[in-house]
Amino acid sequence: MRLQNKVAVVTGAGSGMGKAIATLYGKEGAKVVVSDLNEASAKETAEKITASGGEAIAVVANVAKEEDIQNLIDTTVNTFGTVDILVNNAGIMDNFEPAGDIEDDKWELVFAVNTTSVMRATRKVLPIFLEKQQGVIVNVASAGGLYGARAGATYTASKHAVIGFTKNTGFMYAPQGIRCNAIAPGGVETNIGTSMTNINAFGIGRTQAGLALNPRTGKAEEIAKVALFLASDESSFVNGTVLTADAGWTAY
Numbered sequence: 001m002r003l004q005n006k007v008a009v010v011t012g013a014g015s016g017m018g019k020a021i022a023t024l025y026g027k028e029g030a031k032v033v034v035s036d037l038n039e040a041s042a043k044e045t046a047e048k049i050t051a052s053g054g055e056a057i058a059v060v061a062n063v064a065k066e067e068d069i070q071n072l073i074d075t076t077v078n079t080f081g082t083v084d085i086l087v088n089n090a091g092i093m094d095n096f097e098p099a100g101d102i103e104d105d106k107w108e109l110v111f112a113v114n115t116t117s118v119m120r121a122t123r124k125v126l127p128i129f130l131e132k133q134q135g136v137i138v139n140v141a142s143a144g145g146l147y148g149a150r151a152g153a154t155y156t157a158s159k160h161a162v163i164g165f166t167k168n169t170g171f172m173y174a175p176q177g178i179r180c181n182a183i184a185p186g187g188v189e190t191n192i193g194t195s196m197t198n199i200n201a202f203g204i205g206r207t208q209a210g211l212a213l214n215p216r217t218g219k220a221e222e223i224a225k226v227a228l229f230l231a232s233d234e235s236s237f238v239n240g241t242v243l244t245a246d247a248g249w250t251a252y
């Protein structure tokens with residue numbers, strides 16, 4: 001029970017990596033707040049945790065909205081008394097558009113979900129963490145946040161920003177016992193592809209060279225194990241950095 005009695009908030013936990021992270025945290029003793037835009041999916045994950053003897057609640061949240069993030073953390077504190085672990089997992093893809101084909105509304109949506117939500121959720125939990133002089137933030141970035149040919153320009157920029165924000169936050173609050181790290185997954189079996197609606201032919205063509213190097217597709221449960229390590233005391237000396245989990249994809 002590596003997270004015994006810890007209170008963990010996981011965004012985008014209705015499916016994919018978020019669901020796997022929330023479920024594993026529950027098995028490891030955490031009280032889990034399952035957040036997702038889809039109410040049915042959030043409840044399903046929470047029920048899975050409780051059915052296995054864990055403790056969880058579902059909170060519907062559109063992380064692109066400040067008021068939803070406020071409500072998410074406030075509900076967590078009102079229910080469990082505090083927050084110990086924040087996992088910023090919710091994310092969407094672009095359509096592999098290069099810079100010349102970016103539309104403002106798509107850029108703003110991807111950044112709102114992938115990047116601004118990370119800042120807002122972090123900003124919201126920091127007073128709680130600072131009062132306790134401890135807390136853990138795990139941000140789910142991407143191999144696309146490390147390299148330029150894994151997605152379109154918008155998604156790539158949004159995940160690069162998450163990595164920069166992670167490093168800065170980890171450094172800034174290290175003296176206060178707060179750790180902030182990111183995971184950069186490679187290709188993982190999730191439903192994130194459903195957020196793609198009209199793939200840009202030029203963009204996907206240009207990224208094929210990078211995509212073709214992928215040794216294999218990962219499982220959500222493999223990423224969850226990394227997230228467990230980063231949330232637990234086993235990673236007490238790990239802060240402000242990015243842990244890549246991609247079967248060697250970016251080693252080339």
